[in-house]
Amino acid sequence: MSLAKPAMRGLLGKRLRFHLPIAFALSVVAAAAFKYGVTEPRKQAYADFYKQYDATKEFNNMREAGIFESVRPTGK
Amino acid sequence: MLATRALSLVGKRAISTSICVRGGHGVAKVDDYALPAYFDRRENPLPDVQFVTELSAVQKSLKEKEKGSWATLSNEEKIALYRISFKQSFAEMNEGTKEWKSVIAGMFFFIGMTGLVVLWQRKFVYGPVPPTFESEWKEKEVQRMLDMRINPVEGFSAKWDYENKEWKK
Numbered sequence: 621m622s623l624a625k626p627a628m629r630g631l632l633g634k635r636l637r638f639h640l641p642i643a644f645a646l647s648v649v650a651a652a653a654f655k656y657g658v659t660e661p662r663k664q665a666y667a668d669f670y671k672q673y674d675a676t677k678e679f680n681n682m683r684e685a686g687i688f689e690s691v692r693p694t695g696k
Numbered sequence: 697m698l699a700t701r702a703l704s705l706v707g708k709r710a711i712s713t714s715i716c717v718r719g720g721h722g723v724a725k726v727d728d729y730a731l732p733a734y735f736d737r738r739e740n741p742l743p744d745v746q747f748v749t750e751l752s753a754v755q756k757s758l759k760e761k762e763k764g765s766w767a768t769l770s771n772e773e774k775i776a777l778y779r780i781s782f783k784q785s786f787a788e789m790n791e792g793t794k795e796w797k798s799v800i801a802g803m804f805f806f807i808g809m810t811g812l813v814v815l816w817q818r819k820f821v822y823g824p825v826p827p828t829f830e831s832e833w834k835e836k837e838v839q840r841m842l843d844m845r846i847n848p849v850e851g852f853s854a855k856w857d858y859e860n861k862e863w864k865k
Contacts, residue, residue, distance in 0.1 A: 662850065669849045678845065681858070685843035 736782070736789040746781040755780055 627634075684693050732744035751759065755776070761769065762777055769777070778785075827833060846852045857864045 665850050682843060682845065687840065687843045 734783065736784045738786065738790060741786075743782075747783045748780045751780070 682688065683691050686693050734743045734745050734747050736743075748755065758773060758776060759780075761773070766774075828837075842853055842856050842858075848854055855864050856862075
């Protein structure tokens with residue numbers, strides 16, 4: 621019958637002291653994962669794409685495909 | 697300490713099944729549901745009345761003994777006093793039921809019924825889909841998207857090999 625008296629005070633503080641550092645760390649990890657998993661590769665993909673990009677050539681290809689209304693394909 | 701004081705206050709029902717006079721008009725019978733009631737709730741740890749209202753002789757003598765020093769009470773007597781005042785302990789009242797099985801079963805049943813209704817609707821209610829879903833239309837659509845260079849960096853047209861006119865491996 622003689623149980624120890626349960627903790628009556630400081631419950632919220634104890635919970636916060638335990639959970640807040642974990643929450644902070646996980647948030648930082650999530651942000652870092654997104655930055656180096658998504659945004660950095662995306663920036664690199666765009667940089668690589670435009671390094672070799674010839675706008676005039678692409679325009680002429682699109683023109684020949686016939687998608688523009690302002691310029692018709694060359695030859696009739 | 698606090699419990700005994702509270703219990704001694706409401707230990708005996710002030711008005712049990714007696715009648716009360718109302719303003720000279722006559723007597724009104726006090727129904728049971730209008731009196732303070734006992735119920736096991738987690739958020740109301742000390743109900744208005746104790747659980748056992750009619751004490752047996754043993755319980756009455758135990759209550760008399762409770763008025764003295766509690767150090768003289770044995771563990772069984774303490775439990776007996778608890779059970780006089782309360783019906784279920786917190787552990788007993790908080791334990792889960794098996795209701796979740798019925799809930800899950802009901803969920804699956806109604807989802808299944810809904811699925812049958814949807815199938816019937818597809819067959820008997822809806823008309824044909826638009827022509828834009830046909831294969832020839834879709835092929836022309838994809839070709840036009842590739843011509844327009846939709847999402848050429850990371851998306852749609854990035855997966856097409858314009859030199860060899862095929863999808864990239």
